[in-house]
Amino acid sequence: MIDYELMWSSLPALLQGACITIQITIFASCIGYVLGIFFGLLEESKNFLVKSFLRIYVSTIRGTPMLIQILFIFFVLPQIGVKINATFSAIVAIGLNSSAYVSQIIRSGILAIGPGQVEAAKTLGLTKVQTMLHIVLPQAIKNSFFALGNELVTLIKDSSLASIIGVMELTKEGSVIRSRTYDAFSVLLMVALIYLVLTSSVTFFFELYAKRMKAQCSK
Amino acid sequence: MLEVKNLSKKIGNKTALKNVSFIAPIGEISLFLGHSGGGKSTLLRTICSLEEYQEGSILYNEKKLETALNKNLVGMVFQHFNLFEHLSVERNITLCLEKCLKKNKAEAKDIAYTFLDQYGLLDKAKNSIAKLSGGEKQRLAIARTLSLDPSIICFDEPTSALDPILSIQVREMLEDLCKRGKTLLVATHDMNLALKLQANIHFMCRGALVESCTTSEFEKNKEQFPSISSFLSL
Numbered sequence: 001m002i003d004y005e006l007m008w009s010s011l012p013a014l015l016q017g018a019c020i021t022i023q024i025t026i027f028a029s030c031i032g033y034v035l036g037i038f039f040g041l042l043e044e045s046k047n048f049l050v051k052s053f054l055r056i057y058v059s060t061i062r063g064t065p066m067l068i069q070i071l072f073i074f075f076v077l078p079q080i081g082v083k084i085n086a087t088f089s090a091i092v093a094i095g096l097n098s099s100a101y102v103s104q105i106i107r108s109g110i111l112a113i114g115p116g117q118v119e120a121a122k123t124l125g126l127t128k129v130q131t132m133l134h135i136v137l138p139q140a141i142k143n144s145f146f147a148l149g150n151e152l153v154t155l156i157k158d159s160s161l162a163s164i165i166g167v168m169e170l171t172k173e174g175s176v177i178r179s180r181t182y183d184a185f186s187v188l189l190m191v192a193l194i195y196l197v198l199t200s201s202v203t204f205f206f207e208l209y210a211k212r213m214k215a216q217c218s219k
Numbered sequence: 220m221l222e223v224k225n226l227s228k229k230i231g232n233k234t235a236l237k238n239v240s241f242i243a244p245i246g247e248i249s250l251f252l253g254h255s256g257g258g259k260s261t262l263l264r265t266i267c268s269l270e271e272y273q274e275g276s277i278l279y280n281e282k283k284l285e286t287a288l289n290k291n292l293v294g295m296v297f298q299h300f301n302l303f304e305h306l307s308v309e310r311n312i313t314l315c316l317e318k319c320l321k322k323n324k325a326e327a328k329d330i331a332y333t334f335l336d337q338y339g340l341l342d343k344a345k346n347s348i349a350k351l352s353g354g355e356k357q358r359l360a361i362a363r364t365l366s367l368d369p370s371i372i373c374f375d376e377p378t379s380a381l382d383p384i385l386s387i388q389v390r391e392m393l394e395d396l397c398k399r400g401k402t403l404l405v406a407t408h409d410m411n412l413a414l415k416l417q418a419n420i421h422f423m424c425r426g427a428l429v430e431s432c433t434t435s436e437f438e439k440n441k442e443q444f445p446s447i448s449s450f451l452s453l
Contacts, residue, residue, distance in 0.1 A: 120302070120303070130318050134314060
């Protein structure tokens with residue numbers, strides 16, 4: 001049933017694919033976290049235009065499949081003169097998608113902070129930007145730490161959608177081997193195991209960091 | 220001198236402050252007494268610019284207070300302290316010194332340690348806020364506010380979270396601050412604190428100042444101030 005030899009022999013190619021998966025995850029998460037945090041903070045703005053833009057952006061991104069977003073960036077942007085390769089298309093699409101979710105995670109983290117923190121900052125003379133950077137943001141990130149970790153795990157799994165535009169990441173490498181060997185079970189099992197190792201590692205490091213934060217807080 | 224003239228504020232349809240006028244002389248305590256919902260905290264929050272007001276004016280040395288706020292003229296010690304939980308004890312003080320008063324790190328640390336020493340928190344400098352007791356939090360909140368050297372300091376229920384011994388410490392702290400020339404505005408319904416402080420007493424009810432007197436005036440003729448007498452159960 002399970003072809004261990006095939007699993008072993010396909011490992012180098014799959015690991016190469018996993019490297020692309022990691023690259024996509026790292027760059028997409030950079031876009032997702034940076035934009036997401038920025039958008040999350042901007043949602044506190046009282047400016048109607050800013051709020052409306054963010055509402056439309058988040059609704060659009062969350063209301064459409066990521067696959068469509070990837071295809072849109074890969075196929076539609078070149079039609080208007082923006083030429084980008086498949087991997088970069090996937091990174092941008094997944095990153096933008098993630099930013100919408102991260103902005104909402106950060107927003108819920110901000111809402112969990114008592115109004116007293118901002119009031120204290122105001123009476124102490126901190127500006128709005130200083131309050132956001134030094135008081136609100138660190139606490140919002142701390143409040144939503146595990147949700148942000150989950151987002152990274154989701155990103156690793158979502159990167160498999162890049163296979164649809166031909167990016168040779170882990171899932172695509174698996175598909176190529178599967179179509180060559182006709183042994184779906186062994187190859188997909190190996191692919192799934194590598195994903196599991198990647199996602200478990202991220203979860204492990206987040207939990208480790210959370211423990212360290214907790215220890216620091218109880219000093 | 221802080222002068223509040225005909226201050227009125229509405230929250231929705233409800234009148235939160237109604238024609239409030241008083242003078243708070245420099246180096247003296249102005250004590251605001253009254254039952255919960257009487258408008259004491261709202262008054263302090265309005266003076267600290269945390270709340271907007273519709274009518275009246277707040278003057279400090281005959282200038283509008285709003286213009287002076289950025290110069291850290293007014294400080295506030297909150298009922299629930301509102302310390303920055305994600306920062307250490309030391310950083311709670313140094314952050315504001317660095318960002319608001321533009322002190323460098325070494326200067327900010329020096330000032331912070333002077334205040335921590337003064338308020339008995341030197342050995343807790345590196346601790347997290349979660350590790351402090353109620354009294355220590357109160358002292359840190361005061362130290363943090365004082366480190367910015369405001370001329371006016373508002374205290375919202377400074378003893379509500381403290382046991383009687385710590386309440387005495389807070390009272391002594393308030394008296395000490397007065398001696399150092401600070402103008403203190405204290406909102407409280409702690410009778411013990413009210414009875415023992417030498418202050419200008421103002422009784423608030425439904426957003427209005429009902430009675431005002433000094434502690435000595437009140438002691439001489441309690442019948443003249445029935446609301447304060449009744450509140451203090453005398």
